Amino acid sequence: MLSIFGAAGGIWGCRRWHAAQEPPDARLALDAHYPDMPPDGHHRYLNLPVDYTDESSGRFRAFYVLSPNFNPKGPVVFFLTDGQMELVGPGMDLSFVDEQLPGVSYVLIGHRGHSPTLFPEVYPNGKLDLRRAMNLYGSWQRVEDIERVRQDMVSAKLLPSDGRIMVFGASGAGVLAQQYLHRYGEHVTRTLLAATGAPDLAHQHGWTYARNFAELDPEAAASLSEIAPLENGRRASLAYMVFQLGRQGQSGLATLHKIVHGELSHNPLPYAWYELHPSLSWALRRTLLSLPAADAAKVRMYELLGSDLQRAASSYGYDLPLYLWSTEVLRNFLHQHAPLPNLQLDRSRYQGEVLVIAGKDDVVFSPAIGKAIALAYSRAIFLLVRGGHRLELDHEYQRAVRKAFFLHGLQARDTASLLDSSPSPAEGGGQPQ
Numbered sequence: 001m002l003s004i005f006g007a008a009g010g011i012w013g014c015r016r017w018h019a020a021q022e023p024p025d026a027r028l029a030l031d032a033h034y035p036d037m038p039p040d041g042h043h044r045y046l047n048l049p050v051d052y053t054d055e056s057s058g059r060f061r062a063f064y065v066l067s068p069n070f071n072p073k074g075p076v077v078f079f080l081t082d083g084q085m086e087l088v089g090p091g092m093d094l095s096f097v098d099e100q101l102p103g104v105s106y107v108l109i110g111h112r113g114h115s116p117t118l119f120p121e122v123y124p125n126g127k128l129d130l131r132r133a134m135n136l137y138g139s140w141q142r143v144e145d146i147e148r149v150r151q152d153m154v155s156a157k158l159l160p161s162d163g164r165i166m167v168f169g170a171s172g173a174g175v176l177a178q179q180y181l182h183r184y185g186e187h188v189t190r191t192l193l194a195a196t197g198a199p200d201l202a203h204q205h206g207w208t209y210a211r212n213f214a215e216l217d218p219e220a221a222a223s224l225s226e227i228a229p230l231e232n233g234r235r236a237s238l239a240y241m242v243f244q245l246g247r248q249g250q251s252g253l254a255t256l257h258k259i260v261h262g263e264l265s266h267n268p269l270p271y272a273w274y275e276l277h278p279s280l281s282w283a284l285r286r287t288l289l290s291l292p293a294a295d296a297a298k299v300r301m302y303e304l305l306g307s308d309l310q311r312a313a314s315s316y317g318y319d320l321p322l323y324l325w326s327t328e329v330l331r332n333f334l335h336q337h338a339p340l341p342n343l344q345l346d347r348s349r350y351q352g353e354v355l356v357i358a359g360k361d362d363v364v365f366s367p368a369i370g371k372a373i374a375l376a377y378s379r380a381i382f383l384l385v386r387g388g389h390r391l392e393l394d395h396e397y398q399r400a401v402r403k404a405f406f407l408h409g410l411q412a413r414d415t416a417s418l419l420d421s422s423p424s425p426a427e428g429g430g431q432p433q
Helices: 002-021 095-100 130-136 139-155 172-187 199-204 218-226 235-247 250-266 282-288 292-315 321-329 331-335 367-376 395-408 413-420
Strands: 043-049 059-066 076-079 105-109 165-170 188-194 353-359 380-385
Touching: 002 292, 043 139, 059 139, 076 139, 095 395, 105 139, 130 292, 139 172, 165 172, 165 395, 172 188, 172 292, 188 395, 199 292, 199 367, 218 235, 218 250, 235 250, 235 282, 235 321, 282 321, 292 321, 292 331, 321 331, 353 367, 353 395, 367 380, 380 395, 395 413
Parallel strands: 076 105, 076 165, 165 188, 188 353, 353 380
Antiparallel strands: 043 059, 059 105
């Protein structure tokens, strides 16, 4: 009996895997809803243009989700996700967002290009059209989606009478938040940017978009360079493992030191043991990124990294592990010179408050770019905290900071007191820029 169930499960799994490899040929009807997410007081549907540059091209069924404690009379935070963060969908678990925004009303917006909202238009003749993907899955289309959701909430009286919102964006979504401020900042009172970067500011300073690993851990970076001749064609695999361990913060960096100064320094093969972990497996990541459901993620990666990769892809080493494995993922984009969006942003016009939080040991973004972002806004504070890209340390302190900022603002006594008592490194500080 068990063998029968095992065989049936294998057949079912194979069918699902085969289906996942097929480009979409249809999407949700404009008067329908997903079976496991019927419309109610917290799940709202609306029809948005497929292409805002040509609204005659049709519409798609979009949705957004309100927090369980949503109060339209109080401050409302738009919790943004970008093409690399598949957090929003039918049956989603809201516990992560509740943890980020305790006691605050928030909005999550379904993402074009993320399952289940895939666009058949991106796959003419069943194959990915890179130019269409860059356009229809691009972040400037996403910015317009966000604004249409805000307008829908104004019409439904789900926002305060002035229709203004607050915005929270982390990592790549922090760049998306800056893009929204560039175009619609007059509708935003406060913005929190966490562990994020800015392609345009990085280029102005002569930096790469991502952080140089040698700046974070020069000893490990030097050791990785020394073993490069022993890679045996596994360069992207090792780079992916280095990057993912770095994203884990201090615990991941400790594991990386063990690998680099122990097994890897004597023999390049033992690190394959670590690749068996799903979060470190380059083979698994590469396979998942080959699916149509990952095309929006690749579009966003290319938007943010493409300019750097086009300029000097062949010169990057383990000082930029993200670039090593991303070059493999984005090979078609680079080979076909897919058009890049203009990410030059005018931050001087935004008059709302901005809190920029950076992790001292962030493998993705240097604290220096966080400071540059804060300096570019007129009412901003930069806060350096302990931990890596996931800001994994001092959870209670960071929760308190986020709540105080969104509920009371930068100048409130409670917020100022929290910023001044930060357990962050001495060079951080919560000082106005």
